[in-house]
Amino acid sequence: MSESLNGKGLALVPKAEGKQTLKDFKSDQEVRWCPGCGDYAILAAVQSFMPELGIKRENTVFVSGIGCSSRFPYYMNTYGFHSIHGRAPAIATGLAASRPDLSVWVITGDGDALSIGGNHLIHALRRNVNLNILLFNNRIYGLTKGQYSPTSEVGKITKSTPMGSLDKPFNPISLAVGAEAGFVARTIDSDRKHLHSVLREAAAHRGTSLVEIYQNCNIFNDNAFEDLKDPDKRDVITLRLEHGQPIANASQAVRIAPTGGLEVVARDSISPEEILVHDVHNPDPSLAFALSRLDEPAFQHVPIGIFRSVDRPSYDHLMSEQLEMAVAQRGPGDLDELLQGGDTWKIN
Amino acid sequence: MTKQVQQLDRVIIRFAGDSGDGMQLTGDRFTAETASFGNDLSTLPNFPAEIRAPAGTLPGVSSFQLHFADHDILTPGDAPNVLVAMNPAALKANLSDLPRGADIIANADEFTKRNLQKVGYDVNPLEDESLAEWRLHSVPLTSLTVKALEEFDISKKDAERAKNMFALGLLSWLYGRPVEATIKFIETKFAKKPEIAKSNVAAFNAGYNYGETTEAFSVSYEIKPAPLSAGVYRNISGNQALALGLVAASVQSKLPLFLGSYPITPASDILHELSKHKRFGIRTFQAEDEIAGVGAALGAAFGGALGVTTTSGPGVALKAETVGLAVTTELPLIVVDVQRAGPSTGMPTKTEQTDLLMALFGRNGESPVPVIAPATPSDCFDAAVEAARIAIKYRTPVMLLSDGYLANGSEPWKVPAQAELPDISVEFTTAPNGDDGTTFLPFKRDAETLARPWAIPGTPGLEHRIGGIEKADGTGNISYDPNNHDLMVRLRQAKIDGIDVPDLEVDDPDGDARVLVLGWGSTYGPIAAAARRVRRGGGKVAQAHLRHLNPFPKNIGEVLKSYDKVLLPEINLGQLALLLRAKFLVDIISYNRVRGLPFKAEELAGVIQEVIDSE
Ligand SMILES: Cc1ncc(C[n+]2csc(CCOP(=O)(O)OP(=O)(O)O)c2C)c(N)n1
Ligand code: SF4
Ligand SMILES: [Mg+2]
Numbered sequence: 023m024s025e026s027l028n029g030k031g032l033a034l035v036p037k038a039e040g041k042q043t044l045k046d047f048k049s050d051q052e053v054r055w056c057p058g059c060g061d062y063a064i065l066a067a068v069q070s071f072m073p074e075l076g077i078k079r080e081n082t083v084f085v086s087g088i089g090c091s092s093r094f095p096y097y098m099n100t101y102g103f104h105s106i107h108g109r110a111p112a113i114a115t116g117l118a119a120s121r122p123d124l125s126v127w128v129i130t131g132d133g134d135a136l137s138i139g140g141n142h143l144i145h146a147l148r149r150n151v152n153l154n155i156l157l158f159n160n161r162i163y164g165l166t167k168g169q170y171s172p173t174s175e176v177g178k179i180t181k182s183t184p185m186g187s188l189d190k191p192f193n194p195i196s197l198a199v200g201a202e203a204g205f206v207a208r209t210i211d212s213d214r215k216h217l218h219s220v221l222r223e224a225a226a227h228r229g230t231s232l233v234e235i236y237q238n239c240n241i242f243n244d245n246a247f248e249d250l251k252d253p254d255k256r257d258v259i260t261l262r263l264e265h266g267q268p269i270a271n272a273s274q275a276v277r278i279a280p281t282g283g284l285e286v287v288a289r290d291s292i293s294p295e296e297i298l299v300h301d302v303h304n305p306d307p308s309l310a311f312a313l314s315r316l317d318e319p320a321f322q323h324v325p326i327g328i329f330r331s332v333d334r335p336s337y338d339h340l341m342s343e344q345l346e347m348a349v350a351q352r353g354p355g356d357l358d359e360l361l362q363g364g365d366t367w368k369i370n
Numbered sequence: 371m372t373k374q375v376q377q378l379d380r381v382i383i384r385f386a387g388d389s390g391d392g393m394q395l396t397g398d399r400f401t402a403e404t405a406s407f408g409n410d411l412s413t414l415p416n417f418p419a420e421i422r423a424p425a426g427t428l429p430g431v432s433s434f435q436l437h438f439a440d441h442d443i444l445t446p447g448d449a450p451n452v453l454v455a456m457n458p459a460a461l462k463a464n465l466s467d468l469p470r471g472a473d474i475i476a477n478a479d480e481f482t483k484r485n486l487q488k489v490g491y492d493v494n495p496l497e498d499e500s501l502a503e504w505r506l507h508s509v510p511l512t513s514l515t516v517k518a519l520e521e522f523d524i525s526k527k528d529a530e531r532a533k534n535m536f537a538l539g540l541l542s543w544l545y546g547r548p549v550e551a552t553i554k555f556i557e558t559k560f561a562k563k564p565e566i567a568k569s570n571v572a573a574f575n576a577g578y579n580y581g582e583t584t585e586a587f588s589v590s591y592e593i594k595p596a597p598l599s600a601g602v603y604r605n606i607s608g609n610q611a612l613a614l615g616l617v618a619a620s621v622q623s624k625l626p627l628f629l630g631s632y633p634i635t636p637a638s639d640i641l642h643e644l645s646k647h648k649r650f651g652i653r654t655f656q657a658e659d660e661i662a663g664v665g666a667a668l669g670a671a672f673g674g675a676l677g678v679t680t681t682s683g684p685g686v687a688l689k690a691e692t693v694g695l696a697v698t699t700e701l702p703l704i705v706v707d708v709q710r711a712g713p714s715t716g717m718p719t720k721t722e723q724t725d726l727l728m729a730l731f732g733r734n735g736e737s738p739v740p741v742i743a744p745a746t747p748s749d750c751f752d753a754a755v756e757a758a759r760i761a762i763k764y765r766t767p768v769m770l771l772s773d774g775y776l777a778n779g780s781e782p783w784k785v786p787a788q789a790e791l792p793d794i795s796v797e798f799t800t801a802p803n804g805d806d807g808t809t810f811l812p813f814k815r816d817a818e819t820l821a822r823p824w825a826i827p828g829t830p831g832l833e834h835r836i837g838g839i840e841k842a843d844g845t846g847n848i849s850y851d852p853n854n855h856d857l858m859v860r861l862r863q864a865k866i867d868g869i870d871v872p873d874l875e876v877d878d879p880d881g882d883a884r885v886l887v888l889g890w891g892s893t894y895g896p897i898a899a900a901a902r903r904v905r906r907g908g909g910k911v912a913q914a915h916l917r918h919l920n921p922f923p924k925n926i927g928e929v930l931k932s933y934d935k936v937l938l939p940e941i942n943l944g945q946l947a948l949l950l951r952a953k954f955l956v957d958i959i960s961y962n963r964v965r966g967l968p969f970k971a972e973e974l975a976g977v978i979q980e981v982i983d984s985e
Contacts, residue, residue, distance in 0.1 A: 116671075
């Protein structure tokens with residue numbers, strides 16, 4: 023029975039009557055990010071995407087933590103909850119688990135999701151509540167004015183690391199795949215079309231979807247993703263992941279390495295049959311994980327797109343099923359019967 | 371041989387043995403028999419934090435104390451009249467609590483050289499004269515059990531294990547307890563292992579018959595039923611009552627209950643109990659940590675559920691930031707703190723009242739939260755309903771302060787009918803509340819309660835955003851305006867200060883006492899029992915007990931000021947005293963013990979008498 027919702031992330035959310043537009047999703051609040059911040063592009067992309075879902079606006083909720091990115095809900099004319107640092111996945115879990123009729127979106131940053139909220143993130147992913155987590159990765163702490171983050175490259179010079187940061191960063195995609203995530207994708211603030219295509223699939227996935235969005239912080243970590251935007255470099259570096267298609271661009275291609283992992287080689291050095299064909303539905307996460315490691319060292323070749331989209335029953339649905347089963351087996355709860363249960367005796 | 375039957379008005383029995391000896395189960399069964407017989411009773415389990423400390427050692431001793439009487443009683447009793455000691459460790463660990471002349475029933479088989487050595491006895495105390503001042507019954511419980519079970523097809527180990535049932539049978543005879551329910555209980559418990567079921571019943575019966583026939587016990591006792599008011603009763607522990615109270619709150623509020631919780635002693639049983647009641651639409655969520663537990667509960671509350679989180683002190687520390695978020699977003703939330711001995715891990719299975727100031731002030735910013743403390747195990751039911759009432763009506767997190775003593779202790783509870791419970795239902799906001807008839811103001815308050823509207827996702831036209839950043843009065847938009855912040859801080863405080871709590875009642879039978887003994891939470895029983903003792907001895911004392919610790923009852927200042935002296939016993943270093951002194955300028959006399967154990971009535975009676983005498 024749980025399987026029937028596979029690929030139908032919005033099946034239980036009521037449909038909107040009439041057509042919605044971008045304007046419907048804009049709140050009356052003045053947007054207060056720094057001019058030029060990548061968050062603007064993501065906001066515009068999300069606002070223009072939401073009408074496409076065709077669900078009731080009032081059944082849409084954006085929940086965020088703390089950070090520049092987490093101001094996002096204030097700008098969406100939906101229900102919204104700007105919570106506390108790192109805890110949005112937990113708060114959204116309670117909301118989505120108790121209200122399957124809602125489309126719940128979590129907005130979080132690299133510090134919010136991977137530092138203070140790391141524990142909630144990994145557990146949300148393995149638990150698979152019907153949530154869409156958008157992780158705005160600018161590889162820096164924006165709101166606190168520029169300290170290095172858990173996705174900053176080693177040696178990052180910031181106010182808190184004047185001689186360079188020492189700790190190895192997380193790769194959010196590897197982390198998510200390792201945390202049993204069913205849906206894992208990466209996209210970039212500057213590519214609205216790609217962003218839309220990924221959001222579409224994330225919303226359709228029933229369970230927790232993690233979308234890493236490369237986001238430029240032009241104040242504290244400008245041009246962190248410049249190579250992916252530079253017209254000369256981007257087509258060489260970017261590896262678009264498309265289900266059923268060979269993983270390759272004009273010059274590079276991915277194949278299974280003799281060691282068993284994946285490797286990127288010059289496209290013309292191998293035959294077309296050798297190029298790995300992407301299968302987002304592969305139940306074995308090994309290849310998705312190996313794909314996530316291809317950008318080591320960073321930005322030589324960066325897979326963009328959906329790494330993994332594998333269905334399994336969502337937690338909220340299984341939870342509802344248990345409640346239904348309990349009622350089916352013994353009938354709905356009766357308070358008097360419950361209170362008088364156990365060993366009772368009567369005094370006249 | 372006919373034996374003499376002696377009348378008693380009350381008895382305190384302590385069952386003590388190794389953690390593996392089944393003493394909690396034995397105690398529970400004896401309690402159930404006693405309850406169904408109609409005595410009033412009160413119980414106190416006491417067990418180590420370790421699941422199985424090394425067998426036969428002092429840290430491994432687990433005990434269960436039961437006080438039962440032909441009249442209404444208030445505590446599990448100060449000192450046992452009877453100690454059942456299943457091994458030398460149990461004897462050694464409990465003897466100092468046992469008044470001279472009390473009965474000791476010791477399992478002689480376990481007093482072997484090795485077991486004696488483990489706890490430092492050079493000579494077997496059952497055989498020298500060291501116990502001469504007590505009435506010692508040295509009974510070979512293990513071998514008698516094994517002998518009684520010879521004909522059963524079970525291992526020697528299984529036979530030996532049934533010795534607690536033999537002991538239970540013996541005690542059941544000694545105090546004339548009804549046995550049918552215990553036999554039924556054993557049969558159900560071991561339904562899948564019929565041979566074990568039969569042998570345990572046989573061991574129980576053998577113990578009973580042993581009492582009847584042996585010359586070692588010449589007297590049995592009768593304790594008449596207590597004259598309780600008419601009704602249906604059950605024996606209930608604090609944790610169980612609290613869980614049922616939450617179910618009742620869900621039914622009476624017509625809100626689905628969502629529990630977000632992370633296991634911790636002594637609160638886990640609430641999670642366990644609520645997990646059984648899915649038929650009531652209750653969702654129980656075992657989170658990755660306490661922060662996620664309360665976060666999920668708050669998220670569910672935003673969605674229109676009755677959000678609850680249950681924990682103990684260390685968990686409350688972790689939840690603080692989220693409770694602050696609930697304060698400022700003004701959403702209903704119930705935070706249950708089953709207090710235990712701290713700081714840090716402290717003594718997880720022992721009781722304390724040391725989280726009061728944390729509950730009141732343990733958050734950043736001006737962050738007022740109502741605090742309610744139940745007085746007895748069964749009162750946890752009503753306190754839970756009351757916590758939900760306040761949370762829902764005023765849209766606020768509420769702290770419910772139980773403790774280890776209430777959680778695991780039990781007493782008879784007159785079961786209420788649903789029809790007697792308050793209606794605490796709420797109307798979600800479904801229409802714009804702005805003067806223009808179209809805007810929605812999520813922070814426009816109810817004139818009387820100052821509560822803000824609760825509009826849940828799914829409601830068209832009322833889409834709005836809330837969060838931890840300061841909100842403009844009315845609109846709820848982000849605001850850094852200094853005057854607005856000052857206003858919001860004061861409004862949030864005024865809302866909590868204005869909560870309708872009942873007046874503090876004073877119990878002063880003669881009406882002319884000059885000394886008031888005040889308490890809060892689980893000290894009710896010992897304080898009330900102590901006040902009775904003092905009054906029996908001719909002393910005059912008034913008693914009052916606080917259930918609402920924030921806001922205080924409106925008349926509390928008046929009550930405090932109308933006595934010459936106010937004595938306040940607390941199982942902390944004077945946390946409530948600090949507050950009362952600060953708020954009402956009353957020179958409270960504190961009495962504080964922080965031993966992880968409840969007060970004893972005799973101890974408190976002495977303290978009360980001293981204060982009276984010093985008048
Ligand atoms: C409990 C707590 N600790 C620290 C902070 C301070 N703080 C706010 S945002 C932030 C980091 C934000 O970084 P990120 O999640 O990457 O978001 P960004 O601003 O880059 O979008 C920190 C440390 C806080 N608000 N709360
Ligand atoms: S600090 Fe960086 S992330 Fe934050 S708003 Fe400014 S540009 Fe954007
Ligand atoms: Mg960041």
